[in-house]
Amino acid sequence: MKIEIDSDITKAKTIPSKFYHSPKIYRKLKKLFDRSWxxxxxxxxxxxxxxxxxxxxxxxxxxxxxxxxxxxxxxxxxxxxxxxxxxxxxxxxxxxxxxxxxxxxxxxxxxxxxxxxxxxxxxxxxxxxxxxxxxxxxxxxxxxxxxNEKKCDLSELIRPMTERLDWLPVGEFKYKPELFRTYKVSANWALYCDNYLEGFHIPFVHKDLNKELEYENYFTQGIENTILQIGIGKDGENTFDLPENHQDYGKNVAAYYFFLFPNMMFNFYPWGLSINIVKPKSPEYTEIEYFTYVWKEELIGKGAGGDLDKVELEDGEIVESVQKGVKSNSYDRGRYSPKREIGVHHFHSLLQKYYK
Ligand code: FES
Ligand SMILES: [Fe+2]
The missing domain is CATH 2.102.10.10 (Rieske [2Fe-2S] iron-sulphur domain)
Structure with a gap:
């Protein structure tokens, strides 16, 4: 199967649904993952x-x-x-x-x-x-x-993230083994990523999280092999104290969500960092590992990064529902919202580029 994603999001169609369940396509993905960090x-x-x-x-x-x-x-x-x-x-x-x-x-x-x-x-x-x-x-x-097969330096992959966060003392964050979690989802790994890459579903699927975030100002940008989403907090919510010379200074940043292609999620909240690794186990089964690094203990449980367990369960449920849909004979490809699905479109374009 060839993946063809139009670079113009207003014309593009999503990935053929077969991608989300075919064992043959799944096996071919090994090469792409071999080359990933x-x-x-x-x-x-x-x-x-x-x-x-x-x-x-x-x-x-x-x-x-x-x-x-x-x-x-x-x-x-x-x-x-x-x-x-x-x-x-x-x-x-x-x-x-x-x-x-x-x-x-x-x-x-x-x-x-x-x-x-x-x-x-x-x-x-x-x-x-x-x-x-x-x-x-x-x-x-x-x-x-x-x-397994080095194609670029790690620094090149993570540059968009490290540059934007150069003021955060990530080296001082403390790993909390007791907060390690594995979530199991009966769905394809890429469906899980698609879902992560848009805030479009927040008002529908995450009603509580939606109370913390300013939906209209949710920001998404694809930068090379990274997709950045910024959650803007409502007034009075927990947000970052940004340095004055920072490009986001003046915004109420409640969360930076960095997706590093193909399967790593680095989520920064005012309390610290939640790293989520999406582990494809089989064409229709995925595990997501959560690693928690705490910066400011007193802020845990607050704001957009407050109840991650609840958000995760809501995401798991919706993604499993989509898995059933994409196997239907009557569904193949959908279209993108140019305003709300920039991240999904960028992810699919990267799959087109690297899936050979
Ligand atoms: S396999 Fe023979 S010594 Fe290791
Ligand atoms: Fe979600």
């Missing part, structure tokens, strides 16, 4: 232990990785044994040596193979192909991002 946590993952295994976007990218720390050096390595492909490390632990549980191959914490039983007389062994390969990793403050 993915947030996997922060440097605190290596505070107690010096190893932390994981699987990059399980259900889509499926790349086993392991974060390791030796002295102050953090690396992301492949967690696949270079002998016969077993997963080397299953749990976070503190160790000097990674030992594969299948036939006992040992690796240094930097990935170098250091010992293998019963391998006398093997020619040209060990060589660098026997070491655990590195996986590309970059940081924003203490937040860790990795990619």
């Amino acid at each position: 993915q947030f996997i946590g922060d440097t605190n993952l290596l505070k107690k232990n010096n190893t932390h295994p994981g699987i990059l976007l399980e259900g889509m990218v499926d790349e086993p990785y392991i974060l390791t720390k030796d002295k102050d050096n953090i690396r992301c390595l492949s967690n696949v044994c270079t002998h016969r492909g077993n997963i080397v490390c299953n749990d976070s632990c503190n160790t000097k040596t990674l030992v594969c549980g299948y036939h006992g191959r040992q690796f240094e914490i930097n990935g170098k193979m250091k010992f293998m039983p019963e391998f006398d007389n093997v020619t040209n062994f060990p060589n660098k192909n026997d070491d655990l390969p590195q996986i590309e990793m970059e940081f924003w403050e203490n937040l860790i991002f990795v990619t």
Whole structure:
């Protein structure tokens, strides 16, 4: 299937509905996700232990990785044994040596193979192909991002966000593990993103949130691989104290919502940051992980970022309802509101650009 989205939103039609349920299209998306940057946590993952295994976007990218720390050096390595492909490390632990549980191959914490039983007389062994390969990793403050196939620097992807927020002390925000959540939605990952990318549904779906926001002034802009939405608070609501020279100074900014293509959401509220990672698990099932970083504890629970659980459940319900609709034989493509669906149109245009 070819995605064709007219760059003129007044003429454009939305993505063919097949995109939201076809297993064949879902499988082809692996390449797009392989090339994306993915947030996997922060440097605190290596505070107690010096190893932390994981699987990059399980259900889509499926790349086993392991974060390791030796002295102050953090690396992301492949967690696949270079002998016969077993997963080397299953749990976070503190160790000097990674030992594969299948036939006992040992690796240094930097990935170098250091010992293998019963391998006398093997020619040209060990060589660098026997070491655990590195996986590309970059940081924003203490937040860790990795990619399976690096196509651009992380800084390039996040620039629209970091420039706009250069006055926020993101490095000082505190991660709250007790506020970590996984939401499960029986719908395609891109439907979930579509829904996130417009404020159009707020008055219909989020009646409480709508009381906090000034709907007429909701702002959306697509900037390269980022989509920015700004929620403007009603007078008296909780808003940011912006520096005088800031481009948004004078506006009642209640929330900055940054979408980083294809599946990361960085939501900044006066209390701090909620990172939502949309994890495609299968064509019609998605999990969304919420990571919470607190800046001003006393503001939690207030304003547009107040009751995120409620907003999330309302979104989950509507997106599941749409999933049933897009599978119908009688629906294929819709049209966009030029005023209210700029973000959705930009997202679909990026899918057209990167889905090959
Ligand atoms: S697969 Fe790891 S030692 Fe054989
Ligand atoms: Fe919503």
